[in-house]
Structure formats: C-alpha cells, structure tokens
Amino acid sequence: NAGVTQTPKFQVLKTGQSMTLQCAQDMNHNSMYWYRQDPGMGLRLIYYSASEGTTDKGEVPNGYNVSRLNKREFSLRLESAAPSQTSVYFCASSSSGALLRNTEAFFGQGTRLTVV
C-alpha cells in the first residue's frame, strides 16, 4: 500500500520555467491538498480539492494552478517559476468532508524545489 506518492522528489528550475508536480493516492480518499513548507512558517495550504471535480484556493495560491485529474490524482503546476517559490511541497489526502471532523491527513514524502 503506497499511500500518497509524489514525483519528483527534487527539482531545480530556472526563473520563468514551468513544471508540474504530480501526486497520487491509493486510499480512495475524497479530499486532496497541496502545501508548501518554509522554515519558521509551518505548512501553508496552496490549493485543495474537497472531492473529484472541485478545486479551491488555500492560503497562498498565487503563482500556482491545480488539476484534480481523477479521484486518485491531484497535480500542482507552476507556470512561471520564481525564486520565492523555492520550498518543499507536500501533497496530502484525507477522507474528510462536511460530516467528518476527526480524520487525519496522509502526506507524501515531499518535493524539494529550488528556483534559481
């Protein structure tokens, strides 16, 4: 049981380049999330998808787009990378919904992105 799988694990981009971070979960979860982790700031929510076919902005969505391709997959796209987007990116999933208050989030191992 793989859980949440992210690719790639490491990436270096030049300013202005684009790339897509891939995420897939095999737990049949409805909800998926993208976070970024920066020193001293914890995890900040970029975008989330409450269920297949829906996406919503989180706390820090500027410069990113997402696609919920199907129930398993949720990708994050940087259209024109900037140095401020250097961070560690985590994908997560959960079975949470309006009636489920106590479900945990399951995380991938992260993608370390450097924009030069």
Next chain:
Amino acid sequence: GNSVTQMEGPVTLSEEAFLTINCTYTATGYPSLFWYVQYPGEGLQLLLKATKADDKGSNKGFEATYRKETTSFHLEKGSVQVSDSAVYFCALSGLDGGFKTIFGAGTRLFVKA
C-alpha cells in the same frame, strides 16, 4: 481567523528527560486538534489527535489533552529517546467544512544520547 501557535525551537534535551511542547489555538468553532511528527527527509505523519474538549490523545508515550478553557493542546512525553528527534507540528481542522488543516510553525526537537 483560525490559527495555531507553537513554542519556538529548537528544543534540545538529554535522553530520558521530560518533554513539553506548548501549543495554543484560536478558532471560531470547535476544531479537532492534532499533533503530527516529521522525521528527517519524510512527510508528516499523525502522532495523536483529540476531537473534543477534555479528550486526551496518546501514542508512542506521547500525550496531549484538549483544553478548551485555555485553548491549548500541549504535547508531553515522560522520557524522550534519541529516536524522538524530529519536527513536531500542532494542527487543527474540522472547521470550514472540514477541508482544511491549519498547522503551527513546527518545533524541532533534538535528543542527545
């Protein structure tokens, strides 16, 4: 707005010492509270949780009690081990339809042998 505040680290302890990591929250409503742990090079994983006031979450010798009157969820362990060295995140969820988890900044723990 909803937020989580944790004590700043790093926290450095000797093996078998007592651990407390403070966490307080601000929330409009009644969230569920969580502690996640992140070991080096890995993603976060759930350590323990509590869903209502006075609940105590526990796992692997760690404990935390949901204190509504002080809006706190402090993490404690009676005797830490070197293998407990990690970053610990306090978090809340269950608000805004339950789709968002809000994390604290994290507290790094170093345990020396």
